[in-house]
Amino acid sequence: MNIGDVADRAGLPPKTIRYYEDIGLVTPHRGANGYRAFTEQDVHKLAFLARARALGFTIEDCRALLALYEDESRASSEVKHIAEDHLAQIDEKLAQLQQMRDTLAHLVHACHGDDRPDCPILSDLACSKG
């Protein structure tokens, strides 16, 4: 199968798939014309990657998950460990983002947003006592 079809089926741009080959996440064979020839298994792997990336796992997480995925004898605890780590990171990011959101929403709310130059947003940024 050519890269374009794989891209459609895995839900990843061709550029990204080539990049994944560059960094060794997939290793498609080559046809006589030099085109990459993907197997069903490759498609499966790439779809796995697409989903894991969509869940915010880093490429290195994905590499580890793929290795575990392909290891028949892995323990589920290893996978759980990676996922839990990632979950904790997401929680931290969520908290930070929520904090940012609250502060910003407060500022936007306080700003009258008219033609006058006074602006609570800028005042706050200028001296972070808000």
Added chain:
Amino acid sequence: MNIGDVADRAGLPPKTIRYYEDIGLVTPHRGANGYRAFTEQDVHKLAFLARARALGFTIEDCRALLALYEDESRASSEVKHIAEDHLAQIDEKLAQLQQMRDTLAHLVHACHGDDRPDCPILSDLACSKG
């Protein structure tokens, strides 16, 4: 004032301050020895930047905000507009992250995490019907 002191007072690493000079956010003078010589105003500006960046504004947002900040006659509506845009972006990101969190938490919860190879996390990643 030298870059180290400014870094302490503005809450930014020296490297970052040099980078901000590179991209034209600040333009400190130079002493006879070639060292950057920062004024109080520079410190103020950098602290402004530190705060705005901490609120997740992009560098280009910051550039715009700084310009508005230094423009005595700006309308607060312009600032509000930038802030509202940014707030909307944050909200979107929050929603995505929350969605990711929910899915992942569900998977982690479903995984027994023992020595056996069965793992709902990998199963889900492999075929996204979960």
Added chain:
DNA sequence: CCTTGACCTTCCAGTGACTGGAACCCCTAT
């Protein structure tokens, strides 16, 4: 057979916002 257009290939460069490191200069204290 030729052309057209869609596909494929490689390689290089850019993104955003820094960060690390090398190699070197300057200032102060001992």
Added chain:
DNA sequence: ATAGGGGTTCCAGTCACTGGAAGGTCAAGG
């Protein structure tokens, strides 16, 4: 004189792609 802790520049790397140029390949239509 020397040791250290500043400062300077510049180059390269990060992360995960993405855009674009230059060129090869393939199937369909005239």
